[in-house]
Amino acid sequence: MTTSTSGSEQRIPDNTVEKKSDVAIAQDHALRPIQEIAREAGIPEDALIPYGTxxxxxxxxxxxxxxxxxLVLVTAMSPTPAGEGKSTTLIGLVDALRLRGHKASAALREPSQGPVMGIKGGAAGGGYSQVVPMEDINLHFTGDFHAITAANNTLAAAIDNHIHQGNKLNIDPRRVTWQRCMDVNDRALRHVVTGLGGPAHGVPAETGFSITAASEIMAVLCLATDRMDLKRRLGSMTVGYTYAGKPVTVSQLGVAGALTALMRDAINPNLVQTLGGAPAFIHGGPFANIAHGCNSLxxxxxxxxxxxxxxxxxxxxSDLGAEKFFDITARAGRLTVDAVVLVATIRSLKYNGGVQVSDLTTENTEALREGLANLGAHVGTxxxxxxxxxxxxxxxxTDTDAERALLDDWASEQGIALVSSTVWAHGGHGGLELAEAVEKVLDAPRDAGQRGSQAIYDPAEGVENSIRTIARRVYGASDVEFSRAARKQLEQLREHGLDTLPVCISKTQYSFSDDPTQLGAPRGHTLHVxxxxxxxxxxxxxxxxxxxMTMPGLPKSPAALRIDVDSEGTISGLF
Incomplete structure (x- = not known):
């Protein structure tokens, strides 16, 4: 069976007999030339910069x-070891919307090599709901992460060299805040000492590495509106403080132009395709637990x-990525979100209801009912x-009829649309019901005076107030406790005129609280800053x-142990 979709065809996969890995499914797919994808999207030939075919x-x-x-935003319940399939759902939804006659496309983050080689795997979707070529996307892609890493570390070298060559700006080596980065999960680099070996080798300093996704340059790339805005933002970055406590910026060091040159090509979004032939724009990759977690504007x-x-x-x-999308990305880009898809799984709901990972495939309606508190809290957010x-x-x-019935009853009681998605197994065809539900939200008339999506705090009221608002309204906290260092930093923000910036809270992804063991929907806790x-x-x-931490570590059995390549260059083990 085939269905026409904007000049391409998507076949309902017959995957009931043979179970294929994600990478095998991607490799078996016949990719269309990227020029065709661009032409169907209305991208002029002179705007396309091919990287291969x-x-x-x-x-x-x-x-x-x-x-x-x-604009449709896809978010999720609190993530669990069982996985929720947010990117997979997004990609399948785009293909489903195209099957229903819409000119739809995806905007996604780029995968980081750290999680690809670590525990999470890639970020190109899964099953029959993927963006391709998945090996390229998951490994080096078009070099954006390398450009960010190079720019980040060039800046670190420039700071050290400035201090070594006479320190005209009077930078206090003990108060340099800029760290080097690598796109690798490497806990041994969290705390290091540089400049050892005598005067010829620089000034000794205690510092560390972050993962590239946590570099401020990644955030700058994702919030810049054009190349000159990128240059302005790079020049505005604070790298440390003088002996007198004054902030030092990249512009003062004189290297904003050099960093922009390294990022010249990286600023352009990347175009690939879904298995259903939809255009997918993949660009930028900040993590949501240590950065703002959204692809580039x-x-x-x-x-x-x-x-x-x-x-x-x-x-x-939604407590991490969606909050930051509304309060940081949408604010900066003046975007309005027209619909939100909240992804959940029965397995993850049972996990939040107290079931161990090893027992998640066993029917347990009682635990499912308990776990619905987590989903309900995300709906409220x-x-x-x-x-x-x-x-x-x-x-x-492994989902049972009794579990599905319980979910349907709960959604009916809550007055919320809930649909089942099988995009992993059936691609866009498995997301048609979801696409129809999204269409209803998009087409629903707005009440008079209704503003659409909006931020939940006003940065003009100060950083402390912004933190407390998010903690109370999104996390369900009753109080916020600031360390002595954080209290001092609050005063410094006010002193330097930075107290009206939006806030990007770095918090565990596993809980609404800052304690990853508090599952479900904890309330009345204290957020510790x-x-x-x-x-x-x-x-x-x-x-x-x-x-x-801004530099993750590898698990006991990292994904890298299962990745291989044969004599013909075919990669296996990616997921």
Missing amino acids: TKAKVDPTKLGEGSDAR MATRTAMACSDIVVTEAGFG VRQFGVEPVIAINAFP RELVPRTGAGFVVVLTGNV
């Missing part, structure tokens, strides 16, 4: 604004210039931003809570 960059300066496109705007409906995502659950969510239940063969870091180029203040 199946991927390309797009020059947004040669496209229109696309202000009439409607330029990718979203480029997709909106080429589509009637754009589906994008925010990292982890999304509603606070002025959008009514659609819940997408990512279906698994240990450090405040101004990101003056990105334009927000990072709020570090709990024990979240």
Whole structure:
């Protein structure tokens, strides 16, 4: 059976007999030339910068604004070891919307090599709901992460060299805040000492590495509106403080132009395709638990210039990625979200109800009922931003009729749309019901005076107030406790005129609280703020809570142990 979709055809896969890995499914797929994908999207030939035959960059300066496109945000319940399939659902939804006659496209983050080689795997979807070529996307792609790493570490070298060569700016080596980065999970680099070996080798300093996704340059790339805005933001980044306590910026060091040169090509969004032939703009990759967790504004705007409906995502659950999308990304880009899809699974709901990972495939309606508190809290979070969510239940063969019936009854009681999605097994055809539910939200008339999506705090009221508002309204906290260092940093923010920046809270993804063991929907807890870091180029203040680290470590059995390549260059083990 085939169904026409904007000049391409998507076949309902017969995967009931043979179970294939994600990478095998992707490798068996016949990719269309990227020029065809671009042409169908209305991208002019002079705006396309091919990287081979199946991927390309797009020059947004040669496209229109696309202000009439409607924007759909995909978020999720709190993530669990069982996985929720947010990106898989997004990609399948885009293919389903195209099957229903829409000119739809996806805007996604780029995968980080750290999780690809670690525990999470790639970020190109899964099953028959993927973006391809998945090996390229998951490994080096078009080199954006390498460009960010190079720019980040060039800046680190410039700071050290400035101090070594006489220190005209009077930078206090003990108060340099800029760290080097690598796109690798490497716990041994969290705390290091540089400059050892005598005067010829620089000034000794205690420092560390972050993962590239946590670099401020990643955030700057994702919030920049054009190349000159990128240059301005790079120049505005704070790298440390003088002996007198004054902030030092990249512009003062004189290397903003050099960093922009390294990022010249990386600023252009990347174009690939879904298995259903839809255009997918993949660009930028900040983590939501240590950064703002959204793809670049330029990718979203480029997709909106080429589509009637754009589906994008925010990292982890709605308490992290979606909050930051509404309060940081949408605010910076003046975007309005027209619909929200909230992804959940029966397995993850049971996990939040107290079931161990090893028992998640066993029917347990009591635990499922308990776990619904987590989903309900995420529904409440999304509603606070002025959008009514659609819940997408990512279906698994182990889900039982009794469990599905319980979910349907709960959704009916809550007055919320809940649909089952089988996009992993059936691609876009498995998301047709979800696409129809999203259409109803998009087409629903708005009440007079209704503003659409909105932020939940006003940065003008100060950083402390912004943190307390998020903690209370999104996390369900009753109080916020600031460490002595954080209290001092609050005063410094006010002194330096930075107290009205939006906040980007770094928090565990596994709980609404800052304690990853508090599952479900904890209420009345205290959010513990240990450090405040101004990101003056990105334009927000990072709020570090709990024990979240900006350099992850590898698990006991990392994914890298299962990745291989044969004599013909065919890669296996990616997922």
